[in-house]
Amino acid sequence: MEKINLKDFRFSGSQLGEIADLRQLDPADKAEMLMSGVDVEERERAGTYLQVDHGRVHCKSLQKGVEILDIKEALAKYDGLPGYFWTQVDPDKDEFTRSAAENLHGGYFVRTEKGAKITEPVQSCLFLKGDMVGQNVHNVVIVEDDSELHIITGCSVAHGSKGAAHLGISEFFVGKNAKLTFTMIHNWAESTVVRPRTGGVVDEGGVFINNYVLLKPVKDLQSYPAIRLNGKGAVARFNSVIVAPKGSYVDSGSRIELNAPDTKGEIISRTIASGGTIVARGFIGGNSVPAKGHLECKGLILGGGVIHAIPELLGSVDGVELSHEAAVGKIAQEEIEYLMARGLDENEATSTIVRGFLNVDIMGLPQELKDVIEKTISESEKDMF
Template sequence: MSKVDLSQFKFDGLDREQIEDLSTLDDNDKETLIMSGVDVEDANRSGSFLQMDHSNVHCQSNDPGLEIMDIKDAIEKYDGLPEYRWQLIDKDRDEYTRNTYENTHGGYFIRTKPGAKIEKPVQSCLFLKAEQVGQNVHNIVVVEENSELHILTGCSVAHGKTTGAHFGISEFYVKKGGKLTFTMVHNWGSNVSVRPRSAGVVEEGGILLNNYILMRPVKDLQMYPTITLKGRGARARFNSVVVAPEGSHLDMGNRVIMDAPDTRCEIIARTISTGGTIINRGHIGARHVPSRGHLECQGLILGEGRIWAIPELDGCKEGVELSHEASVGKIAQEEIEYLMARGLDEDEATSTIVRGFLNTDIMGLPAKLQQEVDKQIEELNASGAM
C-alpha cells in the first residue's frame, strides 16, 4: 500500500466552534452521523463525543459512573496520563504515529468507575468536515475492574466532501473482570486515506468484544489492531463486515496474543469485493495452556475485484488449541438455484444470499444503527453492486 503524502493535507487552522446540542446540526450532517451510529437526540446514550476536523466540539457524560474528556484536557488533568498514553503503541512506529504525537488535534479519554455497569452505549464520532483536512486523534479507553461499557464510534466524512486523511491512535485497557464492547462504523469517502493504529490489553477475567462495519467507499485503509490477553480467563472476539467497491484498497485485520492460561479468542471476518482490493489478515498467537483460538476469514468476489486472505496461527506450547477456516470465491451456483426453485429470480436470489452473508445480528447493534446498516445493504443491492 502506498504511503500517504502528508504534505497534501491541512493539519492546522481548521478549528471548529463548540456545539452544545447535536440536534442543531444541519440535516446533511445529521444523516451522516446517524449512518455512523450517532444518535443526535442523545436520548439513549450514556455520553457523547464529537471531534470535527481539528476540534472537539461536543463532549458530555450522562452517567455518574462514566468519565468522558477531550484527550488534551485529560492529559492536563492527569499529569500527562503516564499510565496509559503511548504505553501500547510506540510513538515512533511510523510517520503517522509521529505526526499524531507531535500535533494531536484531539480524541477522547473514556473511563468507567470500578464496578460501574454503564447500561446505555457511549457514542463518539471522528468527523471530517473540510476539504483536504488531515486529522490526528489519540483515543484512550479504560474499563476499570468489574465494570461494563459499550462504545459506538463512527468515523465519517461530511456530505459532498471527498478528500481527507484520518490518523487515529487508540489504546484500550480492560481491567480485571471488566467488559468492553467496541463497535466501529466507518463511513468514509472515495478519496479519503485512513491509518488507524490500535492496541489493547485485557486483564484477568476481562472481555473485549469488537465489532467493525465498513460498507462505503474509501481510497485506502490500513489497520491491524493488536489485543493482548494478559490475565487468566481473559477473552476477545472480533466480528467484521466489510465491502470494498471499485477504487477501494483495504489492508486490514486483527491480531490477538493469548499471553495467559485459560484464555480464548475468536476472529470472524466477512468480506465482499465488488471491484476493490481487500487484504484480510488474521493472527492468533498462543503462549500458554490451556488456550483456545479460532480464526475465520470468508470472502466473496462479486464481479471483478481481489480478496487476499492471510490467516496465521502461532502456537508455542504443547496443548494449545488453534484453528482457522478461510475461503475466497463466488456464490455457489447450487445456492442460487435452490432459491430460484422457490420463486426468486437470479438477482433476488443473489441479493438474499449476500444479505445473509453480511448479517450483523450477532453484533447486538442498537436498533437505530441496525436499521441504518440494513439500509446500506439494500442500497448496495439496489445499485447493482451486488
C-alpha cells in the same frame, strides 16, 4: 496500497467551535453521522464525544459512572495519563503515529468507575468536514475492574468531500472481570485515506469484543488492531464486515495474543470485493496453556475485485489449541437456483444470499444500530452487483 503523502493534507487551521445542541448541525452532516450509528438526539446514549476536523465540538457524559473528556483535558487532569498514554501503540511505529504524537488535535478519553454497569452505549464521532484536511486523534478507553461499557464510534466525512486523511490512535484497557464492547462503523468516501493504529490489554477475567463495519467506499485504509490477553481467563473477539467497491483498497485485520492460562481468542471476518481490493489479515498467537484461538475468514468476489486472505497462527508452547478456516469464492449457483425456485428473481436471490453472508447478528448490536447497518447495506447493493 499507495504511498500517502501527508504534505497533501492540512493539519492545522480547521476549528469549528463548541456545539451545545447537536441538532443544530448541518442536516447533511447529521445524515452522514447517522449512517455511522451516531444519533444527534442522543437518545438511549450514556454520553457523546464529537470532533470535527481539528477540534472537539461536543463532549458530555449522560450517565453516572462514566467519565468522558477530550484527550487533551484528560492529559492535563491526570498528569499525562502515566501507564496509559502511548503504552499500547509505539509513537515511532510509522509516520502516521509520529504525526499524531507531534500534532495532537483531539480524541476521546472514556473511563468507567470500578463496578459501574453502563447500560446505554457511549457514542463518539470523528468527523472530517473540510477538503484535504488531515486529522490526528488519540483515544484512550479505561474500563475499570468489574465494570461494563459499550462504545459506538462512527467515523465519517462530509458529503462531497474532495479528500481527507484520518490518523487515529486508540488504546484500550480492560480491567479484571470487566467487559468492553467496541463497535466501529466507518462511513468514509472515495477520496479518504485512513490509518488507525490500535492496541490494548485485557486483565484477568476481562472481555473485549470488537465489531467493525465498513460498507461504503474508501480510497485507502490500513488497520490492524492488536489485543493482548494478559490475565487468566481473559477473552477477545473480533467481528468484521467489510465491502470494497471499485476504487477501494482495504488492508484490514486483527491480532490477538494469548499470554495467560485459560484465555480465548476469536477472529471472524466477512468480506466482499465488488471491484475493489481487500487484504484480510488475522493473527492469533498462543503463548500460554491452556489457551484456545480460532480464526475464520470468508470472502466473496462479486463483479471483479481481489481478496487476499492471510490467516496466521503461532503456537509457542506445548498444548495450545489454535485453528483457522479461510475461504474466498463466489456465490454458488445452486443457492441462487434454490431461491429462484421459491419465487425470487435472480437479483432478489443474490441479494438474499449476500445479506445472509453479511449477517451482523453475532455482534450483539442494539436494534437501532442493526437498522442503520441494514439501511447502509441496501444503499450499497448497487455497488456490489
